[in-house]
Amino acid sequence: MKSVAGKTIVITGSSRGVGADTAKILAGEGANVVVNYRQKAPRANKVVKEIEEAGGKAIAVGADLTDQDSVKAMFDQAVEAFGAVDGVILNASGGMESGMGEDYAMRLNRDAQNDALSVALNYLTDGGRVVFVTSHQAHFIREVETMEAYVDVATSKRAGEDQLTSRVPEMTEQGVDFVVVSGDMIEGTVTATLLNRAQPGALEARREAAGKLLSVNEFAQEIAKMVTADVATGHIELAGGSGDFPADGGAPQPVG
Template sequence: MNSVAGKTVVITGSSRGVGADTAKILAGEGANVVVNYRQKAPRANKVIKEIEEAGGKGIAVGADLTDTESVENLFKQAVDTFGSLDVLILNASGGMESDLGEDYAMRLNRDAQDAALTAALKHLSDGGRVVFVTSHQAHFIREVETMDAYVEVAKSKRAGEDQLTSRIPEMTERGVDFVVVSGDMIEGTVTATLLNRAQPGALEARREAAGKLLSVNEFATEIAKMVTADVPTGHVELAGGSGDFPADGGAAQPVG
């Protein structure tokens, strides 16, 4: 895929933050974007309004990734509105919430990602791409320690990455590429805010260790680039960070 112009891109969890900025960037490049939200319709509609005011095309579709029926509807609305599904960006994640059950992190970050891929593969076009967004703290969790408050989330996101990676042969058979984009802690995200609240000073410590943390828009720009980047399926793109994390070699390989 040399250009996203005219292509349909579904971005999960894109009513705010990194997902919203990714949607705006890709819409500015001519993509038809589907902004997915779980509960905050007004926020998602605001993103679409900004996209349309800038001359882009998009729709907002509510879907809880842990609900199979609503996920099926997400992709159906994308295809019904724009005629195709060409790119899926799996950006939604969570697990630090205290009111959604002890197993919520694994249900969302592994099981729901896997189910979303299954639903999307019914519609993804030949030559399409799936992009999984994660963090260095999750990608390298078996090799590098992270903050106590983030350990279970990190493990669940790595489990999700491993599960999706195991399905590369299936995606390849359908003509679909798979790419992972991993970022260090991102300034201004909900996760960074929650971690800093759980462990005061964590954000400043990470900023000092890394030298610089990417902004929401800078990380979104890296994700948008990987939608059309000429890389092999299974590639892992590391955005930001420092020598705290080992060299990855660019291949999404389950650890251990």
Template sequence: MSALAGKTAVITGSSRGVGAATAKLLAAEGANVVINYRQKAPRANKVVAEIEAAGGKAIAVGADLTDPESVRQLMQTAVDTFGGLDLLVLNASGGMEADLGEDYAMRLNRDAQNDALTAGLEHLIEGGRVVFVTSHQAHFIDEVETMPEYEQVARSKRAGETALTERLPEMSEEGVSFVVVSGDMIEGTVTATLLNRARPGALEARREAAGKLYSVEEFAAEVATMATADVETGHVELVGGAEDFLSRTAR
């Protein structure tokens, strides 16, 4: 029997892309999954329908992650529906949108992650896990320069990772482990598309530097694996293209 059978997972930003693919993989392992979306309910409901058609259990819950009360309701709905909370995957990110304010990247990628952890810790069981999803461009931003078009987002995501990592003692007191999964640019994601639009050729340049870029499904598989991987709390899993970044930090 899978270690996830009967467990409940909340995956933020999971109506599409890596979040949706991760949710489907966790559901296939027997987890009850909560599909979180901000505005696009039909898209989230489609993910739920696909999971249910495959024999899994899922619900879609709308929540603006930059609203702490909305985040608390997200976690509470998971508990009310499935009886508990075992896994919180902090996948949602953004900041390249031009119409959500200059501080949106920091509000979403740092502040909202912190609020989600606070809300999650109210319900996560002992032995539960939090997985934070980030990029190499963000994780290594203090050592490796990134594209100017992405720097604000990268710094806000690094700030989010730092803020969460600083709460390791608090998580340990609750019996909850914390894992970071960091990947390179992902083929087919909104962020990669926006970056390539802002800087034509950016995707190809990263593909050449890394040797290969993960697809959405490949990266989601890495995230799903770390949901139950036997690693110490605070572990950072570097996948896809990390060698290029590590070589530059050593210079």
């Protein structure tokens, strides 16, 4: 693994949860971190304060991934603060929110991710890397049934993964690598909480099926590693999970 010291990493959706922990981990390793948020500036500023108090470097930048001009402004601020952008972690996702429109999951998890990549490629340095964060329930949605409340999100996130993966040749031409990090249901995340609320007992059932679910910090550690891991472009890193996911060696079985 290469060092991230001195590198600038933009992390979407990093004002809380997995994104926030990933930001703290990378900053602790010497990276300059851009903590992105959509609406909750105080929460993002708190993450930045914690990073700075620990001796790291970070800035909080508000940007809505569904607004391409907003995303461009975020990258402009990253360059203004740190001089360049060396990596992007596409962590922000959603689709279970109410009142956002029927197509919101696809607009955010596919279209906005694709647009964010288009913007990022105008800024990333040669040798940079894009990391797309997803879930096993989304990555394996074609082989393994998931919970009804998560189907739209899973389908849209898989569509986003496929769209970004199709652009690997374009990224390669620009000297940029692409890596996917997929995790099982994560203890303590908003998504897990919402799913358990929509389908009581879902979290406990998934925990029992998997044997153990990763914590927020454990999954963040896996994501942080993939920023500099010596893997080929297009690599898919599976974090956590059990034999009911095909790539883990087991036959497909319903998880919900």
